Structures are given as C-alpha cells and as structure tokens.
Amino acid sequence: MTAPPQVGQLQVEVVETSSLGDRSYLATDGRHAVVIDPQRDVDRIIGAAGRARIALVLETHVHNDYVSGGLELARLTGAEYGIAAADRAPFAHRPLQDGDLLEVSDRLQVRVVATPGHTFHHLSYVLEDAGEPVGVFTGGSLLYGTTGRTDLLGDEHSEELARHQHRSARKLADLLPAGAQIWPTHGFGSFCSATQASGDASTIGEQRAVNPALSLAEQDFVETTLAGLDAYPAYYAHMGIRNITGPEPLDLRAPAEAPPGELAERLRRGEWVVDLRSRKAYVDSHLAGTVSLGLDGPMATWLGWMIEWGSPITLVGESREQIADAQRELVRIGIDQPAAAATGQPAQLAADPAQLTSTPTATFADLAAALDGRPGELPPADVVLDVRTNNEWRASHVEGAVHIPLYELASRVSEVPAGSVWVHCGSGYRAAAAASLLESAGRAVVAIDDSFADARSSGVALTTAE
Structure with missing residues (x-):
C-alpha cells in the first residue's frame, strides 16, 4: 500500500x-x-x-x-x-x-x-x-x-x-x-x-x-x-x-501437509508441484520434477496460464509463510485450494536422495562463447530457446533461436530440437520455469539468468522477426 x-x-x-x-x-x-x-x-x-x-x-x-x-x-x-x-x-x-x-x-x-x-x-x-x-x-x-x-x-x-x-x-x-x-x-x-x-x-x-x-x-x-x-x-x-x-467467500485455510513420500508420488504422477523459492535457490538444489515459480515474480500469472484449469497443485516452500503468501496470490485468480503443501529444504523433502538435482546457469556472455564453440564446462548450446512473448520475440531475438512462449512450452516440449538446450527470457524468471519443464521432460538444459537487454553487448548476435 x-x-x-x-x-x-x-x-x-x-x-x-x-x-x-x-x-x-x-x-x-x-x-x-x-x-x-x-x-x-x-x-x-x-x-x-x-x-x-x-x-x-x-x-x-x-x-x-x-x-x-x-x-x-x-x-x-x-x-x-x-x-x-x-x-x-x-x-x-x-x-x-x-x-x-x-x-x-x-x-x-x-x-x-x-x-x-x-x-x-x-x-x-x-x-x-x-x-x-x-x-x-x-x-x-x-x-x-x-x-x-x-x-x-x-x-x-x-x-x-x-x-x-x-x-x-x-x-x-x-x-x-x-x-x-x-x-x-x-x-x-x-x-x-x-x-x-x-x-x-x-x-x-x-x-x-x-x-x-x-x-x-x-x-x-x-x-x-x-x-x-x-x-x-x-x-x-x-x-x-x-x-x-458472484464469487464465493475467500478460504485461506492452510492446505494439507504432504510428507516426502506423498510428494514423491505426486511428482511421479506428473502433477504440478511448484517450488516457491527464488530461482537462484532452485537452480542450486531442487526436487526433480518440480516447477520453478518463485514468489519473487508473478507466480500466479504464469502458473494460471500454464496449467490445465482444475489440475491439482502442490506448493513447496521454505516456510509456512511462503505457502500462505502463495495461497493469497492464487485465490486472486480463482485457484482456491491447493491439493497439498510441503515446507523445508529440498534435502528434507526428498524421499530418496536421488530426487535431488540442480540446474546449470549461464549469462549471455557465456552463451556468446558457447555459440562460438567455447562452452567451457557447460553443455554445448545445441539449441537456443526463447520463451518470451510474441511481441518480445518480434522486437529482437537471438539469431537462430527457437521461439516457444513459456505459456505454451508444457504442451510443446516435443517441438524443441534435439540436443542440449540453453533457455532464456527477459530477465531469468521465465527461463528458470522453462528449464524446470525441460528437465522434467528429460532434456539437458542451461538456464540463462541474465537480462536480455545485455545480450548484444555480451557478444550475442540479434535479429528481428520479419
């Protein structure tokens, strides 16, 4: 206020x-x-x-x-x-x-x-x-x-x-x-x-x-x-x-707590399990199959856009406060009752240590080097995936990139060409979400956590849509 x-x-x-x-x-x-x-x-x-x-x-x-x-x-x-x-x-x-x-x-x-x-x-x-x-x-x-x-x-x-x-x-x-x-x-x-x-x-x-x-x-x-x-x-x-x-009265009661075994089962069924932590915390360590949509960005907008309406959603956060904040965000768009919630660090929430994974990240300077055949310790940039909106893409994009807006990616993962994928958006928030979806589909991925405004000065060749 x-x-x-x-x-x-x-x-x-x-x-x-x-x-x-x-x-x-x-x-x-x-x-x-x-x-x-x-x-x-x-x-x-x-x-x-x-x-x-x-x-x-x-x-x-x-x-x-x-x-x-x-x-x-x-x-x-x-x-x-x-x-x-x-x-x-x-x-x-x-x-x-x-x-x-x-x-x-x-x-x-x-x-x-x-x-x-x-x-x-x-x-x-x-x-x-x-x-x-x-x-x-x-x-x-x-x-x-x-x-x-x-x-x-x-x-x-x-x-x-x-x-x-x-x-x-x-x-x-x-x-x-x-x-x-x-x-x-x-x-x-x-x-x-x-x-x-x-x-x-x-x-x-x-x-x-x-x-x-x-x-x-x-x-x-x-x-x-x-x-x-x-x-x-x-x-x-x-x-x-x-x-x-006429909307019904608001209900912000806490969802049922999901223990590690139940969380693992929900992930196995391919349900939406949303990690509410910052993307920097997510890429460092997370449960495989979770989707990165941190509360430090427009979580409700992107989740509401991507899911099949009515799908069960499980919230994963570091604290009960994060879960409550996410609930408040979601009820504003009519998602009233999450199926479950879990709080703690990934290592505490894993039913099996094999569930824990991390995501490599890069800058646009790293992308320029990878496109020049110098990826360093990162996977090669076989595919550059741009998950920004259509207007952003038309204004300017990486030469040779593939464009699938984030809100379409879950249903179009099969269209991403073979090879390791370097994914970017405008700042890094959507790229982390996209990387999590790609990982769940079994793809090798690098999330570019950088501002697209710095891409050209970092040595990345850009073009505009015709």
Missing part, C-alpha cells in the same frame, strides 16, 4: 497488487469511504479503511484478470455494491448508468461515466469533493500512457471496442480539468493493458500530451492498438464468468 495522497479534503489510498499488475483504491473523507475494484483478499481493504465506514463498493467492469472481492466486501461491511446496470448481475447490487451521482457525504461524491472500450459496459468514476472533480478512477479505460486492451471479449469485438476506447478516453479528457488525477486499475504489468504503461501517477493534462488515445486520430489509434495486442493468460477465460455469477 502506498501512502494516501491528499486530494482536496479527501484522501485516496492505493492498494497495490503488483504480482498481477493491478491497483484497487479507497477514497475517504475520514468518516466514509468508497472502494473501487477491490481484489479478492479484502482484508487489505478493510485494514486500509481504518475507522472510516465503507459505504460504497464500485466495479469499473467485470474483471477478466482476477476474481473480484467486491461482493464479499459489500457483504462484510454492509456497503452498497455498484456495478453497471447493463451487466445484469444476478446478485443484489445497485445498477449504475452514465450520469448517476452517488452522494456518500457532503464532501465525498462519485459521478458515473460510461467509458466502453475495455469492455462494452465499462464505467469510470469521477471523484468529486463537494461537487468539484478532483480525479477519476479509470479501471481499464485511460491508463498511464496507454489504454486497456480491447480483445478480451473476443477478436470479433476488438476493433469495435478499440473505437469505443478512443472515444471514451477523449470523453474523459473533455469532461475533466487538466489537473484532475487519473487512477487506473490496470497498467502496472497487467496483461489487461494494450501496451506497457509508463509512470506511477498522472493527470488528465499530462495524458493529453503522451497518451495515444488522446494524440492519434481514431483510425490510427485503432490500427496501432490492434497491431500491438499479444496473447493474454489462459485463466482469463474463467474470471469474467466467476465475477458475474
């Missing part, structure tokens, strides 16, 4: 979920509060509210990247729950439409503005202090330097929604003064943004100068937006349905 900035006589507190690239907000006059786009673990929101009474919970849209905590927060606090009337939610709520004024107190008011684009029924909320607009909660509409993506409801709607997105952004810019703050939900690493957002705070006036939706003509904006869209996490397909039908 960041410190709440003063906006007139009101305060707006940011509740950040950096692992998913999203923000929730709590606006208060000291006595009453309004919450916008709460994540599922609403204890953070209740803690942020302090003594202020949460009177209103608002959703900008039916979210596709996380399970909302709005319904549960309203139940727990007695707050009114507001969502777009057009979404026709089956649970008790206040149906909202363009132009509605929600008066929470004599100072704290929220005005509803229809801003379709990210979804058809998307709403933004102008925060007013005694009738004066001070900022706007934009959800997936106007973001910092970009807008929300427009293809989440299907490619057949993406162009129409892109046109709506352009008009909605301009609607907000015309409606509000240049000094009005914008508070987006997405855009801090979320796959819900059309392109990478930039900055940590902004105003309407600043966005007029830098945001393509406000600087490009509609057709140019549409073409640019659609051309830049890349794949998004597969679990998004389950989020909207969960949110519109």
Whole structure:
C-alpha cells in the first residue's frame, strides 16, 4: 500500500497488487469511504479503511484478470455494491448508468461515466469533493500512457471496442480539468493493458500530451492498438464468468501437509508441484520434477496460464509463510485450494536422495562463447530457446533461436530440437520455469539468468522477426 495522497479534503489510498499488475483504491473523507475494484483478499481493504465506514463498493467492469472481492466486501461491511446496470448481475447490487451521482457525504461524491472500450459496459468514476472533480478512477479505460486492451471479449469485438476506447478516453479528457488525477486499475504489468504503461501517477493534462488515445486520430489509434495486442493468460477465460455469477467467500485455510513420500508420488504422477523459492535457490538444489515459480515474480500469472484449469497443485516452500503468501496470490485468480503443501529444504523433502538435482546457469556472455564453440564446462548450446512473448520475440531475438512462449512450452516440449538446450527470457524468471519443464521432460538444459537487454553487448548476435 502506498501512502494516501491528499486530494482536496479527501484522501485516496492505493492498494497495490503488483504480482498481477493491478491497483484497487479507497477514497475517504475520514468518516466514509468508497472502494473501487477491490481484489479478492479484502482484508487489505478493510485494514486500509481504518475507522472510516465503507459505504460504497464500485466495479469499473467485470474483471477478466482476477476474481473480484467486491461482493464479499459489500457483504462484510454492509456497503452498497455498484456495478453497471447493463451487466445484469444476478446478485443484489445497485445498477449504475452514465450520469448517476452517488452522494456518500457532503464532501465525498462519485459521478458515473460510461467509458466502453475495455469492455462494452465499462464505467469510470469521477471523484468529486463537494461537487468539484478532483480525479477519476479509470479501471481499464485511460491508463498511464496507454489504454486497456480491447480483445478480451473476443477478436470479433476488438476493433469495435478499440473505437469505443478512443472515444471514451477523449470523453474523459473533455469532461475533466487538466489537473484532475487519473487512477487506473490496470497498467502496472497487467496483461489487461494494450501496451506497457509508463509512470506511477498522472493527470488528465499530462495524458493529453503522451497518451495515444488522446494524440492519434481514431483510425490510427485503432490500427496501432490492434497491431500491438499479444496473447493474454489462459485463466482469463474463467474470471469474467466467476465475477458475474458472484464469487464465493475467500478460504485461506492452510492446505494439507504432504510428507516426502506423498510428494514423491505426486511428482511421479506428473502433477504440478511448484517450488516457491527464488530461482537462484532452485537452480542450486531442487526436487526433480518440480516447477520453478518463485514468489519473487508473478507466480500466479504464469502458473494460471500454464496449467490445465482444475489440475491439482502442490506448493513447496521454505516456510509456512511462503505457502500462505502463495495461497493469497492464487485465490486472486480463482485457484482456491491447493491439493497439498510441503515446507523445508529440498534435502528434507526428498524421499530418496536421488530426487535431488540442480540446474546449470549461464549469462549471455557465456552463451556468446558457447555459440562460438567455447562452452567451457557447460553443455554445448545445441539449441537456443526463447520463451518470451510474441511481441518480445518480434522486437529482437537471438539469431537462430527457437521461439516457444513459456505459456505454451508444457504442451510443446516435443517441438524443441534435439540436443542440449540453453533457455532464456527477459530477465531469468521465465527461463528458470522453462528449464524446470525441460528437465522434467528429460532434456539437458542451461538456464540463462541474465537480462536480455545485455545480450548484444555480451557478444550475442540479434535479429528481428520479419
């Protein structure tokens, strides 16, 4: 959580979920509060509210990247729950439409503005202090330097929604003064943004100068937006349905502890057993067959993207705190109950010492030497595997590399050419995950733990996709 900035006589507190690239907000006059786009673990929101009474919970849209905590927060606090009337939610709520004024107190008011684009029924909320607009909660509409993506409801709607997105952004810019703050939900690493957002705070006036939706003509904006869209996490397909039908209450009870024998059996069956430690700890020693997805990165995003939905997941961490942190991350995307958990160091969790293994690592300078026929003590670089996204690959990649995005690798391991594999991503996190999948498939692998930005200066030849 960041410190709440003063906006007139009101305060707006940011509740950040950096692992998913999203923000929730709590606006208060000291006595009453309004919450916008709460994540599922609403204890953070209740803690942020302090003594202020949460009177209103608002959703900008039916979210596709996380399970909302709005319904549960309203139940727990007695707050009114507001969502777009057009979404026709089956649970008790206040149906909202363009132009509605929600008066929470004599100072704290929220005005509803229809801003379709990210979804058809998307709403933004102008925060007013005694009738004066001070900022706007934009959800997936106007973001910092970009807008929300427009293809989440299907490619057949993406162009129409892109046109709506352009008009909605301009609607907000015309409606509000240049000094009005914008508070987006997405855009801090979320796959819900059309392109990478930039900055940590902004105003309407600043966005007029830098945001393509406000600087490009509609057709140019549409073409640019659609051309830049890349794949998004597969679990998004389950989020909207969960949110519109009403998520069930949160359950963070600890999963059953798996002793070494059970852990070995789960690995033997090929289940997802996720090692939550840092990738540096993982490559040093781990149980063969486990998947490296450390809590120091977007674990839930990549796990939710790679698994077959509903597959049993076992969590392995150094402590109960790591397991609890991972559970909190996973419930945000609707993975509610891990099948089991185990805590301790790999040597303590091995039913047989033969389960213990390690992964060789390298830098891009090492890769340059290996491609030059000088691998040193490492295996030769028979195959260079790039597991970054399609857009990253198109921008620049290692000459002669094979490209399989991480989210497709589990089902496409057989397509990796024969020989020892040197695998890389943009920084090392995804490379460690990919290396663990390759090892489980019996491949000799080297994980490149280095920044791709340093590849060329390290002597690696790069090219761009045609």
